[in-house]
Amino acid sequence: MNDDKIISGKLAASVLIEDVKRETAALAARGIKPGLAVVMVGDDPASTVYVTSKGRMADDCGFLSRTYALDAKSNQAEVIELVKTLNDDDEIHGILIQLPLPAGLDAERVIQTVTPSKDVDGFSEINAGRLAIGSTGSTIVPCTPAGCALLIQQRLGADLSGKRAIVIGRSNIVGKPMAQLLLAANATVTIAHSRTADLPSLVRDADIVVAAVGRPEFVKGDWIKPGALIIDVGINRVSRGEKKALVGDVAYDECYAKASAITPVPGGVGPMTIAMLMKNTLEAARRIGR
Numbered sequence: 001m002n003d004d005k006i007i008s009g010k011l012a013a014s015v016l017i018e019d020v021k022r023e024t025a026a027l028a029a030r031g032i033k034p035g036l037a038v039v040m041v042g043d044d045p046a047s048t049v050y051v052t053s054k055g056r057m058a059d060d061c062g063f064l065s066r067t068y069a070l071d072a073k074s075n076q077a078e079v080i081e082l083v084k085t086l087n088d089d090d091e092i093h094g095i096l097i098q099l100p101l102p103a104g105l106d107a108e109r110v111i112q113t114v115t116p117s118k119d120v121d122g123f124s125e126i127n128a129g130r131l132a133i134g135s136t137g138s139t140i141v142p143c144t145p146a147g148c149a150l151l152i153q154q155r156l157g158a159d160l161s162g163k164r165a166i167v168i169g170r171s172n173i174v175g176k177p178m179a180q181l182l183l184a185a186n187a188t189v190t191i192a193h194s195r196t197a198d199l200p201s202l203v204r205d206a207d208i209v210v211a212a213v214g215r216p217e218f219v220k221g222d223w224i225k226p227g228a229l230i231i232d233v234g235i236n237r238v239s240r241g242e243k244k245a246l247v248g249d250v251a252y253d254e255c256y257a258k259a260s261a262i263t264p265v266p267g268g269v270g271p272m273t274i275a276m277l278m279k280n281t282l283e284a285a286r287r288i289g290r
């Protein structure tokens with residue numbers, strides 16, 4: 001069914017991927033093949049699924065794709081050593097440290113070891129700082145917020161002047177960079193988190209709601225201002241009777257009823273994240289230029 005209210009991230013992502021494939025082919029003429037290294041520690045089943053689909057998509061795009069699956073018991077020094085080796089590897093243009101890392105590893109230190117020019121997640125201090133000061137040009141923007149921002153832009157245009165946005169969640173991966181992107185697009189931005197008082201009334205004021213909470217069906221329909229745009233970042237595996245289901249951070253049916261547009265889970269933000277990772281890797285290869 002073709003429902004205008006449902007924002008198909010899957011479709012938008014496939015358009016992005018077609019671009020990436022074309023540009024990768026053009027880069028091949030200059031002797032450059034984008035290379036993506038994904039580092040995973042331990043065997044978390046959800047991480048394994050994501051890492052596999054990132055690797056498959058990289059192959060599809062015509063990239064060199066390498067996955068490093070380290071033992072769950074790897075120590076800090078071993079992981080840092082691998083990242084440093086990849087920093088110096090001329091075949092690799094993008095390095096992604098799959099999160100979460102096992103407890104006992106200092107994720108922040110590992111992330112900050114990735115050289116900023118290869119930091120295709122955009123988590124390094126340099127890239128996060130560039131985003132925060134609104135520096136355009138050479139910054140790498142985190143994949144999930146970048147994907148959300150594109151979906152918002154496709155519906156509402158690039159200039160969100162006068163619009164009120166609320167981002168629920170303040171992680172360095174999603175919430176914070178998402179708020180920076182909305183601010184850069186001239187929205188008036190509220191950032192909510194677990195210590196926020198009276199969240200429903202804040203959400204009721206918002207024209208744009210981005211939910212990145214990590215709690216299944218957390219945002220309720222009666223919080224939504226009629227006509228609001230809803231971006232559901234959440235990926236939660238829940239049991240539905242006998243079955244397992246994937247649900248977002250938004251109570252979909254009741255929020256759908258109120259919204260002008262909404263992203264589904266699956267098929268919304270998730271595919272955009274992967275497409276943006278490919279775009280960031282291509283761009284890193286182009287900038288590194290070998």
Ligand SMILES: NC(=O)C1=CN([C@@H]2O[C@H](COP(=O)(O)OP(=O)(O)OC[C@H]3O[C@@H](n4cnc5c(N)ncnc54)[C@H](OP(=O)(O)O)[C@@H]3O)[C@@H](O)[C@H]2O)C=CC1
Nearest residue numbers: 144169170171174193194212213214233234235269270273
């Ligand atoms: N689709 C995709 O591509 C991606 C999806 N995800 C999904 O997005 C969700 C968020 O991910 P991530 O940012 O990494 O998660 P984090 O757990 O790092 O952050 C969750 C945020 O939600 C806030 N929060 C928790 N409980 C409440 C509450 N009751 N009221 C208000 N705020 C609350 C937390 O507040 P506080 O800071 O105070 O603790 C925190 O800021 C998850 O479901 C994750 O699986 C993540 C990355 C990519």
Ligand SMILES: Nc1nc(=O)c2c([nH]1)NC[C@@H]1CN(c3ccc(C(=O)N[C@@H](CCC(=O)O)C(=O)O)cc3)C=[N+]21
Nearest residue numbers: 050096097098099100121235266267268270271273274
């Ligand atoms: N360094 C790092 N960077 C990340 O970007 C990162 C990470 N670590 N750790 C985990 C989260 C989560 N994440 C997702 C990516 C794609 C889908 C995705 O494609 N989801 C499909 C469904 C897939 C399924 O069925 O599980 C969809 O929503 O349609 C979901 C989640 C990236 N993350």
